[in-house]
Amino acid sequence: MFPCKEALVTGAGRGLGRAFAEALLAEGVTVWGTSRSGNALPAGVRPLRLDLASPASVAALAEQLRREAPALDLLVNNAGAGVFCPFAHFPEESLDAQWQVLLAGPVSLCRAFYPAFAERGRGTIVNVASLAGVFPIPFMSAYSAAKAALSTFSKTLMLEADGSGVAVVDFQPGDYATGFNDAMAEPPVPDDARLRRARAAAERHFVNGPLPQHAARRLMRAIRSERSGTVVSGNFFEATLGPLAARLLPQAVVRRILRIFYNL
Numbered sequence: 615m616f617p618c619k620e621a622l623v624t625g626a627g628r629g630l631g632r633a634f635a636e637a638l639l640a641e642g643v644t645v646w647g648t649s650r651s652g653n654a655l656p657a658g659v660r661p662l663r664l665d666l667a668s669p670a671s672v673a674a675l676a677e678q679l680r681r682e683a684p685a686l687d688l689l690v691n692n693a694g695a696g697v698f699c700p701f702a703h704f705p706e707e708s709l710d711a712q713w714q715v716l717l718a719g720p721v722s723l724c725r726a727f728y729p730a731f732a733e734r735g736r737g738t739i740v741n742v743a744s745l746a747g748v749f750p751i752p753f754m755s756a757y758s759a760a761k762a763a764l765s766t767f768s769k770t771l772m773l774e775a776d777g778s779g780v781a782v783v784d785f786q787p788g789d790y791a792t793g794f795n796d797a798m799a800e801p802p803v804p805d806d807a808r809l810r811r812a813r814a815a816a817e818r819h820f821v822n823g824p825l826p827q828h829a830a831r832r833l834m835r836a837i838r839s840e841r842s843g844t845v846v847s848g849n850f851f852e853a854t855l856g857p858l859a860a861r862l863l864p865q866a867v868v869r870r871i872l873r874i875f876y877n878l
């Protein structure tokens with residue numbers, strides 16, 4: 615039997631979040647899903663509005679769900695977006711927004727629901743980080759750093775949750791074919807050949823990635839196991855060879871591989 619009955623999936627309107635929501639519905643889970651507009655969620659998902667860039671929106675959502683879904687037992691912190699920009703030109707407000715959307719917002723949602731899960735002695739928290747937290751993407755410094763921080767946050771929570779009955783999953787997708795690439799914010803910067811090459815390589819990796827349903831199958835398996843841990847999901851190169859390389863190769867070699875991977 616599937617271990618969770620009622621879930622919140624942030625960013626459930628498209629991409630990975632939509633596939634997660636659909637997979638959970640297929641497991642018979644009651645799913646609350648967020649989008650910024652409140653529209654375009656899969657049929658059967660209970661719609662909510664959330665803009666992670668606004669702490670007030672995060673607080674309002676948590677308050678609403680505490681009232682309307684007191685039995686919630688699965689939080690999937692999925693929503694997110696990237697900014698592609700050389701660090702020298704990174705707008706200060708884009709930096710702040712990346713921390714808020716990718717780290718502070720998801721951590722606030724954990725803060726809102728984890729205490730009740732721990733008290734009840736059951737529940738699952740999934741934080742969708744990224745393989746970019748292990749293998750940083752050039753010109754996505756804030757994104758890569760925020761995802762690494764989110765993974766570390768999840769790993770800390772795993773230690774605290776040990777023995778409590780709550781499972782914490784640090785979910786690290788590799789490149790997937792979603793709308794992520796098109797939604798990428800790209801502040802105007804001076805033309806630069808390395809930047810153009812890296813952007814084209816990143817786009818190629820996203821577009822050629824597996825479909826979101828692949829990640830959903832991997833996540834359902836992880837939730838069903840009721841165990842905490844880091845789960846890497848993606849194509850064979852990223853999900854199998856990547857973690858092996860991170861463990862075995864010196865950092866200087868990893869950087870050399872990344873330079874080739876991004877055509878720098």
Ligand SMILES: NC(=O)c1ccc[n+]([C@@H]2O[C@H](COP(=O)([O-])OP(=O)(O)OC[C@H]3O[C@@H](n4cnc5c(N)ncnc54)[C@H](OP(=O)(O)O)[C@@H]3O)[C@@H](O)[C@H]2O)c1
Pocket residue numbers: 624625626627628629630631648649650651664665666667692693694695715742743744745746786787788789790791792793794795797820823
């Ligand atoms: N695709 C990949 O290769 C990849 C790899 C590693 C990690 N990830 C992570 O996976 C997660 C899902 O990304 P995706 O690939 O499915 O991208 P996507 O297709 O662009 O979907 C992003 C989702 O996040 C929501 N979102 C974006 N900014 C938001 C904000 N400020 N407040 C609330 N919701 C917001 C969007 O909701 P709206 O409907 O409101 O726009 C949308 O549902 C993200 O955390 C991303 O960093 C993706």
